[in-house]
Amino acid sequence: MPVVNRIADFAEDMKTWRRHLHQIPELGLDTVKTAAYVTEILETFGVDEIHGGIAQNGIVAIINGQGDGPTLGLRADMDALPITEVRDLDYKSQTPGKMHACGHDGHTTMLLGAAKYLAETRNFKGRVALLFQPAEEIIGGAKIMVEEGVMERFDIKEVYALHNAPGLPVGHFMTTPGALMAAVDEFTINIKGLGGHGAMPHETRDPVMAACGMAQAIQTIVSRNHQATEDLVISVTQIHTGTVDNVIPETAYINGTVRTFNPNVQKMVMARFDEIVKGCAVAYGVEAELDYEVGYPATINDAEKAAFATDVARDISGEANVQGDAGREMGAEDFSYMLEARPGAYLFLGQGDSAGLHHPEYDFNDEISPLGASFFARLVEKAQPAG
Template sequence: MAVINRIAGFAEDMAGWRRHLHMHPELCLECHETAAFVVARLREFGVDEIHEGIATSGVVGVIRGQGDGPVTGLRADMDALPMEEATGAIWASTVPGRMHACGHDGHTAMLLGAARYLCETRNFAGSVVLIFQPAEETIGGGRIMVEEGIMDRFGVEEVFALHTDPFGDLGEFRTCPGPIMASVDDFELTLIGKGGHAAYPQECVDPIPCALAIGQALQTVVSRNTDPLGSLVVALSQINGGTAKNIIPERVEMAGTVRSLDPKVRDMAERRISEIIAGQAASYGVRAELNYMRTYPPTVNHAAQTRFAVDVAREVSGKVVDDLPPEMGAEDFSYMLEARPGAFLFLGQGKGPSVHHPAFDFNDAAAPYGASFFARVIETRHGRGR
């Protein structure tokens, strides 16, 4: 139960890579400087194949071991968030309005560390496919990379990923089989009535009472249409309408998000939300324009691969939780787990500010644990080369 000595030996290098990336955050698919940094390191390490420009700025590297054997994918996300940093670190973001507030700089550094070790040792059969992915925070770069064929193109059989965890102890791995994170659906609704002077409501069709009724009725999707033991979030997070106290507006705009762990619950929620909006709009005499958008599916770990990952994690750390309750956040690694068997784990970095908080910063002390996990996944699953 220990971090790999060689990886511990270059922990300062991983910290340097991570802090460089932290200072130069990029958004969505436009992670070109980050990708160039990754490619430069992979070339230094001697990675056998490097493929650029997947999903605009994604990178795939291939390390060949000794002889024929399995092909395993290891994934790290690279993109940052559009927010101001408040860490006060000397390596804080140099780009106004952008920061690595979700640890993707650390994920990238950990996978680079594993790549360096695996290139040096080659103590495995088969091949490792290193997946450096943009746009996890926005439009689903994982989906785009899968749609562009990386699983078939590189022969990936199983795939694994880590995410830093500011709620777990340093070096603690936490995961579970089955659903570990939720799906994400978003909706945008416009209610259109007839505006006019608030002193003459009889001459108007007021969309505000309809908006209020919809807001209340949507909560019955959770409280009355979902099994109490199930998991569903229906959050109405935006209502915008009106410009003055004495004007009835013509329209009200609303938006929200829906999170679930079960595809059947997801289908039910979409259906009931649509029915509630249509019914309330009809009863208030307004026109409803609903745009319901399905995005990330649930992140569902495969049972056998999760058991394997837990065993590997125990080799690296004495702190492993294998029955983590699912959470309602989301992750676009879900698309890769739909395409191939695999597992997603959280890696504790010590308790501190949450991800997506302006004071969040990846703890570089966690990187040797993550890099060692990735390396041991390969050496354990692939065995020794011949």
């Protein structure tokens, strides 16, 4: 079964919604204009309930079906990124330094499209809860929504979400049972030595050499301290120090990311970081402070729900265009908090050749909005059939 005909009928409306959202990008929890626009659109559909102010500017909208039944949750993220858009689009970002470089404008649009269809047809039992979430890129808006009790308050039994995928052919779906994306942690190391003249290093305690030593030692965690069959990525992404060629600075700063799936591997990494930073500080005669911040947990699909969602995707795009055992990747996603709270699944939807996610030339492909909306709509109708 391809795109739902009724959803195809308002594909141009969806394009209008998406391109308006693209012009008003907002960051983190501060999605005031975005939430107001989403609420305005939802009100025209005649949904049964709209609850705002969740996780500051998140929204939960309820659509009642035919008769008693469970509540199924569908989530879309709404926030943008602090990136300057470089393409000169007619609907280019109107806020300098901010843009929808990850397609959350498209995710919100796909869920709005499903909402319009479901509110019109109501061809399902129970209820559907539409979760419009801020702050996926930072902070973890999904965690905040869960902590504020959305699952219990709206009696949500299972949850699903989609993310666009540049490079995957248009209309192709991809997911996997179990672990899909990694847990993400962040580390920062502040080093304090004794600065001095570059010609007299013996009179200093050089934080530059300490930073280089720590960065190299940190890489041995992957190569020497963990079992190769367990996925682990540690990337030092920033080293900041110094101002001029003939001065040894007093301080240095190291920052980076850690990606894991196994909590035991994560614990090992944390322990080794502590040992390496303390040991290098002694070896180089400097002071060093480690700040290791545990971030989003691994995104783990419920195997049964992932198989069900894969079947729904096949209804939309056909057997050949759906991969239900695609394996896992080292990216991260705060939908993981919702999957910890309730069984469900997260899927990728191909948007064809385009700039990559988080790139200043990225733009969501409006061609896939009806596909995503049809997936959400059929998911509800198949999970909670009215007949």
